[in-house]
Amino acid sequence: MKARLLLLPLFAPFRGRKLRSGQPGRFCSLAACSYKLRNVELHPLWQSSSSVTGGTKQSPIDIQARSSVFDPKLKPLSICYDPTTCLQIWNNGYSFVVEFDDTTENSVVTGGPLNNNFRLKQFHFHWGAINDWGSEHTVDSKVFPAELHLVHWNSDLYKCFEEAIMEENGLAVIGVFLKLGTHHPELQSVIDLFPSIKYKDAVAAFTYFDPSTLMPSCPDYWTYDGSLTTPPLTESVTWIIKKKPIEVTQNQLAAFRSLFFTSIGEEEKKMVDNFRPLQPLMDRTVRSSFRPLPNVFHFETKVKEHSHQQ
Numbered sequence: 001m002k003a004r005l006l007l008l009p010l011f012a013p014f015r016g017r018k019l020r021s022g023q024p025g026r027f028c029s030l031a032a033c034s035y036k037l038r039n040v041e042l043h044p045l046w047q048s049s050s051s052v053t054g055g056t057k058q059s060p061i062d063i064q065a066r067s068s069v070f071d072p073k074l075k076p077l078s079i080c081y082d083p084t085t086c087l088q089i090w091n092n093g094y095s096f097v098v099e100f101d102d103t104t105e106n107s108v109v110t111g112g113p114l115n116n117n118f119r120l121k122q123f124h125f126h127w128g129a130i131n132d133w134g135s136e137h138t139v140d141s142k143v144f145p146a147e148l149h150l151v152h153w154n155s156d157l158y159k160c161f162e163e164a165i166m167e168e169n170g171l172a173v174i175g176v177f178l179k180l181g182t183h184h185p186e187l188q189s190v191i192d193l194f195p196s197i198k199y200k201d202a203v204a205a206f207t208y209f210d211p212s213t214l215m216p217s218c219p220d221y222w223t224y225d226g227s228l229t230t231p232p233l234t235e236s237v238t239w240i241i242k243k244k245p246i247e248v249t250q251n252q253l254a255a256f257r258s259l260f261f262t263s264i265g266e267e268e269k270k271m272v273d274n275f276r277p278l279q280p281l282m283d284r285t286v287r288s289s290f291r292p293l294p295n296v297f298h299f300e301t302k303v304k305e306h307s308h309q310q
């Protein structure tokens with residue numbers, strides 16, 4: 001019974017459901033260390049041995065920008081989403097998930113690090129109780145208040161999402177960081193549905209939405225081979241992490257925190273801190289689609305050396 005409960009991650013098969021189918025870097029301040037433990041206390045997803053794997057390609061990771069390797073062969077992603085493939089939004093007890101009809105090739109991503117077509121299945125977010133944490137990935141130890149994941153499966157190699165999730169090169173997930181800034185009108189159209197999905201298992205129709213409006217215009221990204229960040233934690237994911245965050249307001253982040261992990265009638269637990277802690281990079285390389293910024297310190301040193309010689 002308990003095991004079944006624990007298998008209700010973002011990626012549980014939707015049986016029985018009719019589908020038409022700008023903060024400074026935080027190094028090791030007390031807050032940055034303690035945030036990693038908060039979700040363990042809050043959600044049953046992480047209270048069993050299923051949250052521990054012996055894997056060598058686990059996610060999320062800290063992306064160390066200067067250690068990433070520029071790969072000139074990495075072209076911009078080609079994203080084509082049909083807004084009419086959007087189906088519904090639901091509270092799955094860990095996040096809110098916007099699901100898409102993936103029975104056709106109408107909403108796909110290809111190009112970039114991908115050699116196949118990947119169909120859009122769903123998107124969801126991870127966020128913190130406060131703005132100091134919330135994202136799953138970090139960049140040079142910098143944590144963002146939230147992170148968007150757009151989940152796609154390889155429709156060239158596999159028959160369906162449930163098959164692809166367990167297999168190599170099965171999934172491509174695009175990650176987008178959220179930071180505090182200006183109001184995001186397209187995200188607001190998702191947030192406006194929250195009153196209907198406050199509690200676990202609530203579902204609402206949402207039949208027209210283009211999630212590419214939630215992406216930054218900058219094409220730059222990092223990519224690496226990793227895993228799902230919820231059980232079954234399979235190492236089937238090509239991660240594509242956008243370099244530029246999108247901006248949202250404090251009120252929009254507050255709306256995320258107004259949802260509940262719990263069902264109607266249960267003791268209410270706010271849906272916050274629904275992220276997995278960082279995992280070791282191990283023997284992996286993070287590639288970037290863009291040239292890293294020049295090392296300013298190194299550059300200044302060279303200029304001084306040069307002026308001494310004159």
Ligand SMILES: [Zn+2]
Nearest residue numbers: 124126149229
């Ligand atoms: Zn996710």
